[in-house]
Amino acid sequence: MEEITLASQLLQYTITGITIGSIYAMVAIGFNTIYNVTEAINFAQGEFVMLGGLVMVFFRVTLNIPVVFSLPLTILVVTTVGILLDRLAIRPIRKPSVLVMVIATIGASFLIRGAAMFIWGKNPFDLPPFSGRNPMTFWGAVVQPQALWVIGFLVVVVIVLTLFFDRTIMGKALRACAVNPNASSLVGINVKYMILVSFALSAAIGALGGIVITPISLMEYDRGAMLAVKGFSACALGGMGSFSGAIIGGLIIGLIESLGAGLISSGYKDVFALLVLLVVLFVKPSGLLGSVEVSKIRKF
Template sequence: MDFSQQISQYILSGLATGAIYALIGLGFAIIYNSTGIINFAQGEFVMLGGMFGVYFHTVHNFNLAVALLLAILFAAVSGVLFERLAIRPLRRATPLGLVIITIGGSILVRGLAMLVWGKDTHALPTFSGDEPLSLAGATLLPQHMWIFALTVLLIVLSKLFFQFTITGKALRACAVNQRAAGLVGIDVRRMVMFSFLLASGMGALAGIIIAPLTMTSYDVGIMLGLKGFCAAIIGGMSNGLGTVLGGLILGVLEALGAGLISSGYKDAVTFIILLLILFLRPQGLFSRGESERV
């Protein structure tokens, strides 16, 4: 196996992992853009998606597609409940307070998941077989193709949604100025709830499509959430391409770092990137600096 094949395997593996980070990062971006909150419980919705998927598929023997839809539905409802019970009662709280509440909420969700489903790791069957595919000297699994395809689909859909539908535009309006949005007749509270619904559903979808590859357990949300957060930060918390590119860059750098430097520094790579971005380009790699009008 020559060096170029190695490199192509690193890049492909990195892109596959990066697409997962991107999907999770999008959830962060959606909530941030409509509420200004960084929802650190986002990783838990990813976990809930995977665990609900396992629950419906293996305990209730629903077929995979039905289990998938049910899992997204249940996780999205959990997201709405989370917003109603933890975020809404504190609308007057400072952003910092809300961020801390999301951290508390994530610990609660994790604890509940542990009590209900136990501490075991679970796996879902792959959507379409385990036969590896060869691509430019590297190998990927069919499940990776699902991840790529669904990521692309979601980006396109969310782009269309935010650009062309009334609800999408209302969500963006809330992001710019909640008070003004309220003055022109947008129900801000509903929009906030809606953003949680979207983000948790999206997180859950990510959780389910990666469960066959990476397996899932009550505590997978922390690390995945952090990686998704990094992706969103690199992308400047954008709803679309920025976050996706952020995720992909992160994944590829991780894989290259592990392969070419040392696997011991794999996670260090992520956090060094995060710190660098926060220090040097807090607005993200791709967006121009925002000027605040006074």
């Protein structure tokens, strides 16, 4: 058989790491969107990813709708779930404190997971990749076409979100809520509506993550929790609330996992990622790109 050089191996680890890292980054962006407006961590974020994958399987495989239509449909369905989560679990809370909201999202995550188990059962599901299964080879390293879709969608998400937050009134209003909800409501921003928007947005991003990863890794009802943990680590590593931090954090964790598994020991790959996270948090508690001033006035 052909020999594989160390350089090709390194390239392979990097490609794999970036692909996985992109998914973590998408989950982390979803966390940040809600965190920025409510200061709460949405523990149902991983469930959005899982739903994205499974709903897409339903549209694409069961109903055989082409990707062009099934993808927006899926995002629409999961976004609705996100909106319902806000209306049914978050808004009815009489005295919303961060802790209560966090607990509400934990409850919601169990509910969504249980519902998914009833609807889809416990078996994993497969989704055909968007553009074939024939891998491409670069300098001895293999790239699945779907990996390019994953990375591509992350780039699209980043561009769209940047435009949204910088160029639209609603995006700016969301950012205002992130800085100071009380002052925002004084200038006429409907904070409750903004919370709703943040849940919808983060559900949509989570769903997209689920849709693009399912052709690579399959999807089953209880996958969400692990992705949420990794996404949250990415979030903490990059700095809570920072979008560029989320992306960098996600990619770093993905790369460490992949390189650690390949070069040192696959049994301890999660340890490496979490070790790096701990070290960063010891040295700079606000995360790589988080600002210390902002983290001081945060409640959580």
